Amino acid sequence: MKIIVCVKQVPSRDAILRINETGTWIQDRDLAYDVNEPDAYAVEEALQIKEKLGGEVVICSLGPDRVQMAIKEGLSKGADRAIHICDPALDNLDALAQARAMAEVIGKEGFDLIFTGLQSDDYGFAQTGVILGELLGVPSATIAMAVEVQEGEKSVRVKRELEAGWFQWYKLPLPASITIQSGLNQPRYATLKGIMNAKKKEIRKVTLADLSLSRELLTPKQKIERVSFPVKSKKTEIIDGSAKEAAAKLVTKLKQMRVL
Amino acid sequence: MSGILVFAEQREGKLNRVTYEAVLAGQRLSAQMGLSLSVALLGFGVDTIAQELATKKANTIYLVNNEHLQSYTPDGFSLAMRQVIQELQPKYVLLAHTYLVRDFAPKLAASMGKSLIADCVSYKLEEGNLTLVRQIFQGKINADVSIHDSAPILISFQAGAFRGDDVESGSAEVKALSVKLSAEEIRLQPQELFREAKQSVDLTQSKIIVSVGRGIKSQENIAIVEKLATALEADIGASRPICDSGWLPMDRQIGSSGQTVAPKLYLAVGISGAIQHVVGMKNASAIVAINKDANAPIFDIADLGIVGDLFEIVPALVEEIEKAKAEG
Ligand SMILES: Cc1cc2nc3c(=O)[nH]c(=O)nc-3n(C[C@@H](O)[C@H](O)[C@H](O)COP(=O)(O)OP(=O)(O)OC[C@H]3O[C@@H](n4cnc5c(N)ncnc54)[C@H](O)[C@@H]3O)c2cc1C
Ligand SMILES: Cc1cc2nc3c(=O)[nH]c(=O)nc-3n(C[C@H](O)[C@H](O)[C@H](O)COP(=O)(O)OP(=O)(O)OC[C@H]3O[C@@H](n4cnc5c(N)ncnc54)[C@H](O)[C@@H]3O)c2cc1C
Numbered sequence: 001m002k003i004i005v006c007v008k009q010v011p012s013r014d015a016i017l018r019i020n021e022t023g024t025w026i027q028d029r030d031l032a033y034d035v036n037e038p039d040a041y042a043v044e045e046a047l048q049i050k051e052k053l054g055g056e057v058v059i060c061s062l063g064p065d066r067v068q069m070a071i072k073e074g075l076s077k078g079a080d081r082a083i084h085i086c087d088p089a090l091d092n093l094d095a096l097a098q099a100r101a102m103a104e105v106i107g108k109e110g111f112d113l114i115f116t117g118l119q120s121d122d123y124g125f126a127q128t129g130v131i132l133g134e135l136l137g138v139p140s141a142t143i144a145m146a147v148e149v150q151e152g153e154k155s156v157r158v159k160r161e162l163e164a165g166w167f168q169w170y171k172l173p174l175p176a177s178i179t180i181q182s183g184l185n186q187p188r189y190a191t192l193k194g195i196m197n198a199k200k201k202e203i204r205k206v207t208l209a210d211l212s213l214s215r216e217l218l219t220p221k222q223k224i225e226r227v228s229f230p231v232k233s234k235k236t237e238i239i240d241g242s243a244k245e246a247a248a249k250l251v252t253k254l255k256q257m258r259v260l
Numbered sequence: 261m262s263g264i265l266v267f268a269e270q271r272e273g274k275l276n277r278v279t280y281e282a283v284l285a286g287q288r289l290s291a292q293m294g295l296s297l298s299v300a301l302l303g304f305g306v307d308t309i310a311q312e313l314a315t316k317k318a319n320t321i322y323l324v325n326n327e328h329l330q331s332y333t334p335d336g337f338s339l340a341m342r343q344v345i346q347e348l349q350p351k352y353v354l355l356a357h358t359y360l361v362r363d364f365a366p367k368l369a370a371s372m373g374k375s376l377i378a379d380c381v382s383y384k385l386e387e388g389n390l391t392l393v394r395q396i397f398q399g400k401i402n403a404d405v406s407i408h409d410s411a412p413i414l415i416s417f418q419a420g421a422f423r424g425d426d427v428e429s430g431s432a433e434v435k436a437l438s439v440k441l442s443a444e445e446i447r448l449q450p451q452e453l454f455r456e457a458k459q460s461v462d463l464t465q466s467k468i469i470v471s472v473g474r475g476i477k478s479q480e481n482i483a484i485v486e487k488l489a490t491a492l493e494a495d496i497g498a499s500r501p502i503c504d505s506g507w508l509p510m511d512r513q514i515g516s517s518g519q520t521v522a523p524k525l526y527l528a529v530g531i532s533g534a535i536q537h538v539v540g541m542k543n544a545s546a547i548v549a550i551n552k553d554a555n556a557p558i559f560d561i562a563d564l565g566i567v568g569d570l571f572e573i574v575p576a577l578v579e580e581i582e583k584a585k586a587e588g
Pocket of ligand 2: 013118119143398472473474475476498499500501502513514515516517518519529530531532533534535536537540550551552553556568569570571
């Protein structure tokens, strides 16, 4: 089984976000970054399949130099090698254009399965895995809560999460692209040995010059013009004071509400 | 024709009500832009749903009846929808950003070389120019997104972006539209829908819920909010990451993939207020949030809020509650 896991690096959830002076994006200079949450589950799922069936797990990440952190995390946990698609010309693309670049690289690399997270924590388009499937001519399934490669490794069974507690199994022929939901396994931590081993693993760099994509195909069809903090639609009464004062005031309110 | 086309979602012969939110978005845009409004319903033997849709204000309901659309598959639905779009040549295609739409719409868009503008919360129309508003960074920031593409332009709207109840009534004509699909084109085999074994905790009847999120940091710290729940005689709920990590069982999860609750009081502790959580608790009579980030989206829906460190506030709150109870 050869599994490509797409890993995106995103600003940490705890990061306090500020908007840049021109109001066009966030101030991203001093941000802390993490691996996009479902992507960490995707790496784990790929490693577990490899441990059962053998094969190879390849991490693929597109972004500036800093994304090597995310790549190394995957390698430390046990992925075999990585592809880093790195070119300033590929930074501000929309999901389709970015997926075109990734699809060309993944297509040349070859694969049985592509895993992506179901959605990114930052931009949140929730599309990349499905677009990759379409561009590469393979079936896709989204929001996977279980992945079972079938005997003979010709097909895969995917347990899809639906709304309100419903699920549905789908059977797909391989190769296929599957988007992974958080919570389908318990991701491992990297061991010290894993971290040491990762240093020797290959990270192949790919730039725009290695791709045959025309400018036309890389032109974003949607652009962020302006970013802003949402205007609150509801008036929240903020209770201030020290922890003790705020707690006492809240208790008074709870009594008024008759929940106490 | 170059109007607006809305995708109507049905599953197992039942209309997904969120469709009306997309229809309402279509009604508003069609009035403002002077474009016709059609609705496409895909399925097999779903005529009654078409009749139901026809009681809303629209020009035409296109009923796409095909045996290969009986069970939903991303292959079947994107291939069929693509033919519908080629036939009708709409300028805009509107969809509700449901799990089903997430599953096939990016594929549909990519197959036409289009970029789906996904999960929008509203739109702005200025001098005929359409801009979409999307939430980024899990609802912490809004982005105005401009379109640089030719028709058809595909847009999906977040559940709750429009009030489905406000959809205008009227009468639309139902027309059949046929598509060509073959069994070989449908590579996925769907199986029955199912639910996990019955949940042992039913939070839908709870009067008070103390709900805990990732702000709690570790499993050991869950005890801190459990004390608060005990003091308030409340049930304990959680955001998804808490259940994903196994810190609380799955049946405590509240949100789009968990339980939908409507208690008298919902106290959210260290929960950011992502849309998938909010849909499960926004109907609580009173919402109180404790969060250290004043910009956390949860404060957008909370009635009362304390901005600060939960590790200081929650113990103080337990103390004050005990005091109040002792005083009677
Ligand atoms: C400064 C800046 C400006 C931007 N401007 C625009 C703009 O004008 N218009 C616009 O549409 N977008 C813009 N983007 C965002 C854009 O590049 C998105 O990251 C891209 O569209 C992918 O969408 P997504 O992250 O929502 O992916 P999703 O589809 O939500 O991601 C799902 C999964 O796909 C995989 N994946 C996604 N991206 C990567 C990656 N880079 N490497 C590896 N795997 C990945 C991961 O597994 C992820 O979990 C901008 C980003 C930045 C940093
Ligand atoms: C398809 C899909 C379905 C989903 N279904 C669900 C669902 O059913 N339910 C659900 O909850 N989520 C669901 N999610 C996940 C959802 O998008 C969010 O990721 C999740 O709700 C975030 O949980 P959280 O608020 O606990 O964590 P975070 O977003 O990480 O927020 C933690 C919060 O704690 C605050 N905090 C940190 N430290 C402290 C402190 N010391 N004191 C006070 N505050 C502090 C932070 O400011 C932050 O606001 C789903 C996602 C997808 C894509």
